[in-house]
Amino acid sequence: xxxxxxxxxxxxxxxxxxxxxxxxxxxxxxxxxxxxxxxxxxxxxxxxxxxxxxxxxxxxxxxxxxxxxxxxxxxxxxxxxxxxxxxxxxxxxxxxxxxxxxxxxxxxxxxxxxxxxxxxxxxxxxxxxxxxxxxxxxxxxxxxxxxxxxxxxxxxxxxxxxxxxxxxxxxxxxxxxxxxxxxxxxxxxxxxxxxxxxxxxxxxxxxxxxxxxxxxxxxxxxxxxxxxxxxxxxxxxxxxxxxxxxxxxxxxxxxxxxxxxxxxxxxxxxxxxxxxxxxxxxxxxxxxxxxxxxxxxxxxxxxxxxxxxxxxxxxxxxxxxxxxxxxxxxxxxxxxxxxxxxxxxxxxxxxxxxxxxxxxxxxxxxxxxxxxxxxxxxxxxxxxxxxxxxxxxxxxxxxxxxxxxxxxxxxxxxxxxxxxxxxxxxxxxxxxxxxxxxxxxxxxxxxxxxxxxxxxxxxxxxxxxxxxxxxxxxxxxxxxxxxxxxxxxxxxxxxxxxxxxxxxxxxxxxxxxxxxxxxxxxxxxxxxxxxxxxxxxxxxxxxxxxxxxxxxxxxxxxxxxxxxxxxxxxxxxxxxxxxxxxxxxxxxxxxxxxxxxxxxxxxxxxxxxxxxxxxxxxxxxxxxxxxxxxxxxxxxxxxxxxxxxxxxxxxxxxxxxxx
Ligand SMILES: NC(=O)C1=CN([C@@H]2O[C@H](COP(=O)(O)OP(=O)(O)OC[C@H]3O[C@@H](n4cnc5c(N)ncnc54)[C@H](O)[C@@H]3O)[C@@H](O)[C@H]2O)C=CC1
Ligand SMILES: CC(=O)C(=O)O
Ligand SMILES: [Mg+2]
Numbered sequence: 001x002x003x004x005x006x007x008x009x010x011x012x013x014x015x016x017x018x019x020x021x022x023x024x025x026x027x028x029x030x031x032x033x034x035x036x037x038x039x040x041x042x043x044x045x046x047x048x049x050x051x052x053x054x055x056x057x058x059x060x061x062x063x064x065x066x067x068x069x070x071x072x073x074x075x076x077x078x079x080x081x082x083x084x085x086x087x088x089x090x091x092x093x094x095x096x097x098x099x100x101x102x103x104x105x106x107x108x109x110x111x112x113x114x115x116x117x118x119x120x121x122x123x124x125x126x127x128x129x130x131x132x133x134x135x136x137x138x139x140x141x142x143x144x145x146x147x148x149x150x151x152x153x154x155x156x157x158x159x160x161x162x163x164x165x166x167x168x169x170x171x172x173x174x175x176x177x178x179x180x181x182x183x184x185x186x187x188x189x190x191x192x193x194x195x196x197x198x199x200x201x202x203x204x205x206x207x208x209x210x211x212x213x214x215x216x217x218x219x220x221x222x223x224x225x226x227x228x229x230x231x232x233x234x235x236x237x238x239x240x241x242x243x244x245x246x247x248x249x250x251x252x253x254x255x256x257x258x259x260x261x262x263x264x265x266x267x268x269x270x271x272x273x274x275x276x277x278x279x280x281x282x283x284x285x286x287x288x289x290x291x292x293x294x295x296x297x298x299x300x301x302x303x304x305x306x307x308x309x310x311x312x313x314x315x316x317x318x319x320x321x322x323x324x325x326x327x328x329x330x331x332x333x334x335x336x337x338x339x340x341x342x343x344x345x346x347x348x349x350x351x352x353x354x355x356x357x358x359x360x361x362x363x364x365x366x367x368x369x370x371x372x373x374x375x376x377x378x379x380x381x382x383x384x385x386x387x388x389x390x391x392x393x394x395x396x397x398x399x400x401x402x403x404x405x406x407x408x409x410x411x412x413x414x415x416x417x418x419x420x421x422x423x424x425x426x427x428x429x430x431x432x433x434x435x436x437x438x439x440x441x442x443x444x445x446x447x448x449x450x451x452x453x454x455x456x457x458x459x460x461x462x463x464x465x466x467x468x469x470x471x472x473x474x475x476x477x478x479x480x481x482x483x484x485x486x487x488x489x490x491x492x493x494x495x496x497x498x499x500x501x502x503x504x505x506x507x508x509x510x511x512x513x514x515x516x517x518x519x520x521x522x523x524x525x526x527x528x529x530x531x532x533x534x535x536x537x538x539x540x541x542x543x544x545x546x547x548x549x550x551x552x553x554x555x556x557x558x559x560x561x562x563x564x565x566x567x568x569x570x571x572x573x574x575x576x577x578x579x580x581x582x583x584x585x586x587x588x589x590x591x592x593x594x595x596x597x598x599x600x601x602x603x604x605x606x607x608x609x610x611x612x613x614x615x616x617x618x619x620x621x622x623x624x625x626x627x628x629x630x631x632x633x634x635x636x637x638x639x640x641x642x643x644x645x646x647x648x649x650x651x652x653x654x655x656x657x658x659x
Contacts (some may be wrong), residue, residue: 271654565618
């Protein structure tokens with residue numbers, strides 16, 4: 001057990017000092033005063049000044065606090081202080097019972113400031129923490145070891161998730177240190193697949209708010225609700241209306257687990273500061289009968305209103321968000337297909353926004369496809385792709401791949417002809433007889449000579465594809481006969497060509513087939529990527545066992561870098577080129593070991609490295625498209641020094657938890 005001598009000297013380094021991100025001059029404003037505080041507990045400006053002068057939180061800028069109070073029209077102060085950016089903000093938790101004790105408890109109860117057992121002796125004395133935490137001082141490794149031990153003793157994914165969630169609510173640095181250093185083990189807990197189970201039960205599991213919950217019933221106060229967010233000036237927001245959560249359907253407000261999880265990955269994978277991440281669920285009711293019947297359900301107990309009314313609400317949200325947080329990039333997540341396409345078209349010209357399911361998924365699959373084609377032995381021009389699923393993800397991916405082909409010089413028509421999309425009614429054709437959703441029309445085939453192909457087997461027999469992509473949210477649709485037919489159609493000439501098989505639906509229970517099935521049914525030749533992670537699979541042979549490694553084809557490899565790139569380049573819009581570039585950057589981010597292993601994505605442990613490369617290239621694309629609002633001199637300087645200068649800029653601005 002580590003021990004240390006207690007010293008009475010105070011440290012010059014203050015925990016509240018900004019660390020890795022450049023200071024901002026913005027201040028919290030517009031908050032209401034808390035008149036319920038008894039007068040004995042109130043602090044006047046002068047007492048604040050006295051506290052600040054007397055105690056070691058000496059970096060607090062009194063002028064800025066006074067300015068914040070003036071703007072908020074406050075005559076009493078309830079715990080304003082500065083965060084790491086130098087921004088003034090309000091403590092939600094502060095009840096000043098006595099100055100000396102309050103300071104220590106504040107440090108421990110504020111998750112962004114709590115350093116657990118890492119507080120140095122100097123900090124413990126300076127912050128009046130002595131006696132409030134055990135004597136031992138531990139580095140981050142030791143504290144992570146304890147947390148990992150606790151996680152591993154828990155039996156279910158949800159129990160592990162709940163432990164992690166509590167940790168995040170208590171000690172943000174420790175949570176992110178743990179997540180970053182143990183990405184392979186822990187990412188499936190805060191993200192897919194476990195987050196799917198969490199969303200299904202969110203209303204029962206709920207213990208504390210972690211997002212903004214904006215209901216259509218309170219649509220006139222969206223701005224007020226946005227301003228009520230705990231931290232000032234968020235830079236990235238992930239918003240859903242819960243209408244298509246992973247492959248689990250309409251979960252209503254329970255879908256909020258997705259924005260929370262995605263933003264945890266923004267921090268872990270791209271170093272967006274946790275204070276700058278804003279998860280939002282727009283509650284418009286739900287079509288989910290089980291939720292509507294659940295007495296514990298936390299959302300509006302009503303069916304969704306008309307599409308037009310939901311759109312009006314979305315219009316109001318987008319306007320309010322841009323007004324309250326003009327710098328914030330908005331990521332649309334898990335909106336049901338029609339809305340997903342509509343909102344992207346509607347807002348992308350006027351706001352800084354992108355759709356992760358359409359554009360992020362398009363980019364991540366393109367990134368993996370580039371590597372997969374190289375491994376397959378089938379030249380890219382000869383590839384023929386069948387997509388099972390023609391929703392926001394299926395169409396988004398197919399369109400991104402069409403762009404890839406056209407950038408390689410193919411005509412748009414020839415590129416489009418490489419794709420056969422299948423949905424619940426069979427091959428999507430112009431003359432199928434049903435009213436095709438708008439987003440499917442682009443890929444509707446006209447070369448079917450009036451014949452309608454109803455099953456995937458029929459489509460494979462007809463198309464003879466080289467690649468099969470699943471985005472159906474339906475487990476088991478890649479049957480043994482389907483996968484064997486794919487293999488046969490790729491390897492018809494016995495040239496050792498390999499099939500590309502991407503069952504991409506989430507969570508794991510919705511994957512179109514498993515990794516083990518894919519390996520077995522293709523005799524180990526498959527090039528495989530799934531949306532949620534599968535384990536490696538070892539086949540025992542008469543000689544020595546052969547282990548096959550799956551890839552995870554999930555938009556987590558691009559959305560954090562797209563968001564970070566858009567933020568750091570101060571982009572006024574998220575352009576198609578920024579999205580496209582993210583795919584190319586991802587494809588180029590594998591290291592030699594990964595290439596040698598036959599992977600098509602970097603190992604998930606390296607997602608942070610990949611995100612930084614993606615962010616850098618997205619920034620450059622923003623500049624090329626004329627949407628970066630960084631000063632021209634800055635870009636000229638980077639041009640002289642090249643990528644290392646830009647990398648340095650990015651690295652200096654990202655969050656790296658220190659304990
Ligand atoms: N790996 C990744 O990064 C991503 C994975 N996804 C996953 O993709 C899935 C689909 O998402 P969306 O396109 O947004 O959903 P969606 O509901 O818009 O589309 C689903 C499509 O699949 C079709 N479909 C459903 N069952 C089918 C069946 N048995 N046979 C043939 N077609 C069938 C539907 O007709 C529809 O065209 C979800 O599970 C989602 O989690 C989505 C985004 C990213
Ligand atoms: C990964 C993701 O965005 C989805 O499954 O919806
Ligand atoms: Mg999604």
